[in-house]
Amino acid sequence: xxxxxxxxxxxxxxLVATLLFLQSSAKRFVFSFLIGMMVCLLSAYIGGxxxxxxxxxxxxxxxxxSPVTEEAMKFLPILLYLFLFxxxxxWLLLTSAGIGAxxxxxxxxxxxxxxxxxxxxxxxxxxxxxxxxxxSMVALTLGLNLLxxxxxxRFSGILGALSLAMTFHGLYNLLVSVDGIPSxxxxxxxxxxxxxxxxxxxxxxxxxxE
Amino acid sequence: xxxxxxxxxxxxxxxxxxxxILGFAGMxxxxxxxMLPVFFTFSMLSYFLSSVYYLVYGFLRPGExxxxxxxxIAECAMLLLLCAGLETFLTxxxxxxxxxxxxxxxxxxxNIILWILWSGEWVQDxxxxxxxxxxxxxxxxxxxxxxxxxxxxxxxxxxxSLMVLLLQMFTIKxxxxxxxxxxxxxYLVAYGxxxxxxxxxxxxxxxxxxxxxxxxxxxxxxxxxxxxxSSGIYYDIAEAMNILAMPLLYFAMKKEVGxxxxx
Numbered sequence: 001x002x003x004x005x006x007x008x009x010x011x012x013x014x015l016v017a018t019l020l021f022l023q024s025s026a027k028r029f030v031f032s033f034l035i036g037m038m039v040c041l042l043s044a045y046i047g048g049x050x051x052x053x054x055x056x057x058x059x060x061x062x063x064x065x066s067p068v069t070e071e072a073m074k075f076l077p078i079l080l081y082l083f084l085f086x087x088x089x090x091w092l093l094l095t096s097a098g099i100g101a102x103x104x105x106x107x108x109x110x111x112x113x114x115x116x117x118x119x120x121x122x123x124x125x126x127x128x129x130x131x132x133x134x135x136s137m138v139a140l141t142l143g144l145n146l147l148x149x150x151x152x153x154r155f156s157g158i159l160g161a162l163s164l165a166m167t168f169h170g171l172y173n174l175l176v177s178v179d180g181i182p183s184x185x186x187x188x189x190x191x192x193x194x195x196x197x198x199x200x201x202x203x204x205x206x207x208x209x210e
Numbered sequence: 211x212x213x214x215x216x217x218x219x220x221x222x223x224x225x226x227x228x229x230x231i232l233g234f235a236g237m238x239x240x241x242x243x244x245m246l247p248v249f250f251t252f253s254m255l256s257y258f259l260s261s262v263y264y265l266v267y268g269f270l271r272p273g274e275x276x277x278x279x280x281x282x283i284a285e286c287a288m289l290l291l292l293c294a295g296l297e298t299f300l301t302x303x304x305x306x307x308x309x310x311x312x313x314x315x316x317x318x319x320x321n322i323i324l325w326i327l328w329s330g331e332w333v334q335d336x337x338x339x340x341x342x343x344x345x346x347x348x349x350x351x352x353x354x355x356x357x358x359x360x361x362x363x364x365x366x367x368x369x370x371s372l373m374v375l376l377l378q379m380f381t382i383k384x385x386x387x388x389x390x391x392x393x394x395x396x397y398l399v400a401y402g403x404x405x406x407x408x409x410x411x412x413x414x415x416x417x418x419x420x421x422x423x424x425x426x427x428x429x430x431x432x433x434x435x436x437x438x439x440s441s442g443i444y445y446d447i448a449e450a451m452n453i454l455a456m457p458l459l460y461f462a463m464k465k466e467v468g469x470x471x472x473x
Contacts (some may be wrong), residue, residue, distance in 0.1 A: 008456065011241070016253050017282075028424030031256070036372070041321075054277075055244075056277055056278075060277055063279060063280075064276070064277055064278040067280065068283065141392065143252070144247060146245070147245070150244060150245040151296075152245050152294070152298065153295060154297060156291070156293040156294040156297065156344065156355055157249065157289045157291065157294035159286075159287075159290050160249075160253070160256070160286075160287045160288075160289075160290035160291035160293075160294055161252070161287075161291075162257070162287075163256065163283050163284065163290065164252060164256050164284070164287045164291075166283050166284075166287075167256060167259045167260065167263065167280060167283055167284035167287060168212070168259065168261065169265065170283070171262065171263050172230035172257060174266060174270065175266065175270075176265060176282070178270050182266070182270060
């Protein structure tokens, strides 16, 4: 049996070595990518614990509890980074994109371990999940940057934005849990958001420059 | 029949929320609007997602009880983002913070106890009840500071809301005709308070944006509380009131943004 920890080590080791040769934004992105993968593993541990503690089925945990734990776990490093180092908007966005991409990559790898389905299915699932984690992180960071711009970084705003990301994730998980049309709608959701997000990012940059 | 009605109302809610979200989003970045439309847009987006989640769940898993209500997280998001919007009007040095907090904790605390008695989901009810406490705290502070209603009216509203709670608590122990009378009496007071708030909002919309925002937010909050206190057809009536309160929130915001541009 291949354990998730082994997969993490296999992917992480070359990336850790890469850090020695990279500089500036590339180094930061690879580092946050590694953090994202570790956060994914920790989320899986928490998910496993909750499955045992709550007595829910694996599917119910994935639909109802995973969105909460995963989004909270992904958000924690960003929040720590924000409050400890007070990075500028670009750095924060880069870090969140790295965490989102690392999380999605490792989750896809673990999904492969559970028994890969057909190539087209893996393509669709990989793209949708990959985009979903990335979109939720980038959107959250965009929200954080907006709060900082207006000097309104407060508990209610941050928690509200996080809860919104959890709901989006929860709706996605609910839709893809059923085969057929609901899962197609679920897969399309993050893709549509990903198409809208770059425009919003551009709008935000223009707005803050004014 | 009840479920069909609930789904129809949820669908109407989604349909009402869509143009409202677009309307709020249209105000973002305009003039001196600041963060306010951003918070309200995302708050309504959360509410929209909550309704969509509920509809989708009902469609995909009909008759199955949610082991953990994800849509309640969206409702929390909706309330917290509304709170973040309301916070922009309030400063730390305003008076009456302790009184507002004590009343909010007491009022919503009793409600949470009643929710637990009805549903048995104590962790969920406590956790998801906290944003209601915070929002009531902000609403009391805002309504007092901006003098949205008269002193006497405010006191009457406070006692009426406490009376609703008292009557609701009484229905747990009462039986037979007495229960029927007390139950209907509590609905009467709760709906009466909501109708009075509708009338006050209408008046405030002609006066000032801030006043209208605090009053419509109070109405919105109250209709949600009444929804959670009610069952059957009474729940549907409260939900219909909640749907009607949403456009008022939009008009209040529009008035406030318009006033800011004039300054």
